[in-house]
Amino acid sequence: MKKPKAIVIGSGFGGLAAAIRLSCKGYDVEVFEKLDMPGGRAYVHKQDGFTFDAGPTIITAPQLLEELWALCGKKMSDDITLKAMEPFYRLRFDDGSWFDYSGDEETMRREIARFNPADLAGYDRFVKAADQACQLGFEELGGVAFNSLSDLLAAVPSMLRMKAWESLYTLVARHISDPKLRIVFSFHPLLIGGNPFSVTRVYSLINTLERRWGVHWSMGGTGQLIKGLVGLLNARGVNVRCNASVTRINVENGRACGVTLENGERHDADIVISNGDPAWTYKNLVSREHRTHWTDRKIEKSKYSMSLFVWYFGTRKRYEDVPHHMIMLGPRYRELLDDIFKKHHLADDFSLYLHRPSASDPSVAPEGHDAFYVLAPVPHLGSNTDWKSRAEPFRQLVQSYLEKTVLPNLGREIVTSKLMTPQDFHDRLWSYKGAAFGLEPILLQSASFRFHNRSEDVDSLYMVGAGTHPGAGVPGVLMSAKAMSTVVPNV
Numbered sequence: 001m002k003k004p005k006a007i008v009i010g011s012g013f014g015g016l017a018a019a020i021r022l023s024c025k026g027y028d029v030e031v032f033e034k035l036d037m038p039g040g041r042a043y044v045h046k047q048d049g050f051t052f053d054a055g056p057t058i059i060t061a062p063q064l065l066e067e068l069w070a071l072c073g074k075k076m077s078d079d080i081t082l083k084a085m086e087p088f089y090r091l092r093f094d095d096g097s098w099f100d101y102s103g104d105e106e107t108m109r110r111e112i113a114r115f116n117p118a119d120l121a122g123y124d125r126f127v128k129a130a131d132q133a134c135q136l137g138f139e140e141l142g143g144v145a146f147n148s149l150s151d152l153l154a155a156v157p158s159m160l161r162m163k164a165w166e167s168l169y170t171l172v173a174r175h176i177s178d179p180k181l182r183i184v185f186s187f188h189p190l191l192i193g194g195n196p197f198s199v200t201r202v203y204s205l206i207n208t209l210e211r212r213w214g215v216h217w218s219m220g221g222t223g224q225l226i227k228g229l230v231g232l233l234n235a236r237g238v239n240v241r242c243n244a245s246v247t248r249i250n251v252e253n254g255r256a257c258g259v260t261l262e263n264g265e266r267h268d269a270d271i272v273i274s275n276g277d278p279a280w281t282y283k284n285l286v287s288r289e290h291r292t293h294w295t296d297r298k299i300e301k302s303k304y305s306m307s308l309f310v311w312y313f314g315t316r317k318r319y320e321d322v323p324h325h326m327i328m329l330g331p332r333y334r335e336l337l338d339d340i341f342k343k344h345h346l347a348d349d350f351s352l353y354l355h356r357p358s359a360s361d362p363s364v365a366p367e368g369h370d371a372f373y374v375l376a377p378v379p380h381l382g383s384n385t386d387w388k389s390r391a392e393p394f395r396q397l398v399q400s401y402l403e404k405t406v407l408p409n410l411g412r413e414i415v416t417s418k419l420m421t422p423q424d425f426h427d428r429l430w431s432y433k434g435a436a437f438g439l440e441p442i443l444l445q446s447a448s449f450r451f452h453n454r455s456e457d458v459d460s461l462y463m464v465g466a467g468t469h470p471g472a473g474v475p476g477v478l479m480s481a482k483a484m485s486t487v488v489p490n491v
Ligand SMILES: Cc1cc2nc3c(=O)[nH]c(=O)nc-3n(C[C@H](O)[C@H](O)[C@H](O)COP(=O)(O)OP(=O)(O)OC[C@H]3O[C@@H](n4cnc5c(N)ncnc54)[C@H](O)[C@@H]3O)c2cc1C
Pocket: 009, 010, 011, 012, 013, 014, 015, 032, 033, 034, 035, 038, 039, 040, 041, 042, 054, 055, 056, 057, 058, 059, 060, 191, 192, 244, 245, 246, 247, 275, 276, 277, 285, 308, 310, 375, 428, 429, 430, 436, 437, 464, 465, 466, 467, 471, 472, 473, 474, 475, 477
C-alpha cells in the first residue's frame, strides 16, 4: 500500500517535530524549507570561527525532545549533551545590583532574602500558584488541539480555577512587595513574546517548568538539537529540502492537495502542515476565496508579539565575570513594555538579554575569545521604524550601555559582528509584522482563540509552531506538534 503523503512547510523545531511524528504515524513525509539550512529561529550563523545560535538558547522541559528520539527508537543522550545551568541566569538591575536565579531552593531563598526577607512567605504562595498553573496549563491542556467547542468548554473550569483572566504581574504583585523581586518573578513571558502586564497568570507555569526540569544548554549550541532532529528524519528516509520556498498551498474542492514552490514546481500531498507563521501562511499562501475564518481583516486586526533586535558579536578576549545567561534590566519596566507592546514606539532605552555561551562551552568561539549575542525586545513593524537607518545607531546605543556596565572596552575587542532586526524576521522568516513570536499571547489569543492545529478554513491543512496553541518557545512548539498529530487522520 502506498503511504499517504504529508508535506511540511518549514523546519523550525515545530516543523521538525511534526515531521517526525507524522513519519512515525506512517506518513510519507517531505519538508520544504525556505532558508539554506533547517532550524528557523534556531538557525546557526557560523562566522569567523564563531558559532552563533540565532535564537533559542535556554532549553527547558527536555523530556519533550527526548520523546521525539524515543519515538524513533533512539536515545537523545547518544546524540546530544545537555548541560544543566546553575544558576539559571542572572538578572542585573540598572543600579548594578543583581539577582542570581537558581534551581536550588536554598540559594533562591537566600537571594530573595537579600532583597526583602519579608517576601519569602509570598514567594511560597507564588510557587504554589505557579505549580497549579503548570499542572493545568502545561500538563493537562498543553497538548490539547483545541479544535472544537467541546475542547474549549472542557478547559473552562481549569481556567476559572486558575483565575486565567488575571495578568501574571497582578499575581506576582499580590504575593511579593519588593519592586525588584516583582520583576524577577514576572519577566519570564518576555522570553516567549508576552507582556507580563497582559499575559494571563497561567504563564507563571514557566517558573515551574524551569524549577522542575531545569534550564539546560545543548553543548555545541542549540543548532546541535536541530542537527539531531534532522538526523532522526534522515534515518527514517525523510528529506528536508532547503532553499525551497512554498509560495502557494494548492486547494481543490476545499481541501489542501499540495504546494507550489517559488520556482514553479508543484508537489502533491494528502495533507499539508505549515510551520510558517500562520498569519503569513493564510494571508500569502492560501487564496482569499478559501478563507472565511482567517480573513485578511481578522489577521490584520489580531495583536502580534513584540519583535527583537539581535546583535551577534565575538570578542578577542574573554569576559570571565559575565555569566552564560544575563537579563540586563534598563531604567524602566512597565513604561518600556507599554512603549513596545501598546504604543509601538522604539525608545532609546532598553532591557537586554546578554548571551555568552562560551562561558559554558568553549567550542563556540576560537580559543581565548568569547561568543555573544545581545537582544533587545523592540516593537514589531507596526512601529514603522526604518530599520535600515535605525539599526546601526541602535546597535551603538546597546554597545555603549554594555561598555558602561559589564563589557568594558567592548568596541576595541570586537572581531566579528552581525545584526538581526524586525525587518529580517519579516523578510527572512516570513513573519507577519516582523513579530518574533507570532500572535501576542494574551488570553483572547490563547488556546481555542489561537490559530488551530487543524485549519478552520481548509480541509487537510494543519498548523504547527509558535502561532498555534500553546505558543512560542521550544517546549510550546514541540507540544503544538504533539497536538497536531492528534488531529491528523490515522494511517
Ligand atoms: C532571538 C530569539 C531567542 C529565543 N530564545 C528562546 C529560548 O532561549 N528558549 C526557548 O524555548 N525559546 C526561545 N525563543 C523562541 C523559540 O525560538 C521559537 O518560539 C521557536 O523556535 C519557533 O519555532 P517554530 O516551530 O514556530 O518555527 P520557526 O523557528 O519560526 O521556523 C519556521 C520555519 O519555516 C520556514 N518557512 C516559513 N514560511 C515558509 C514557506 N512559505 N516555505 C518554506 N519555508 C517556510 C522559515 O524559514 C523557518 O525556517 C527565541 C526566539 C528568538 C527569535
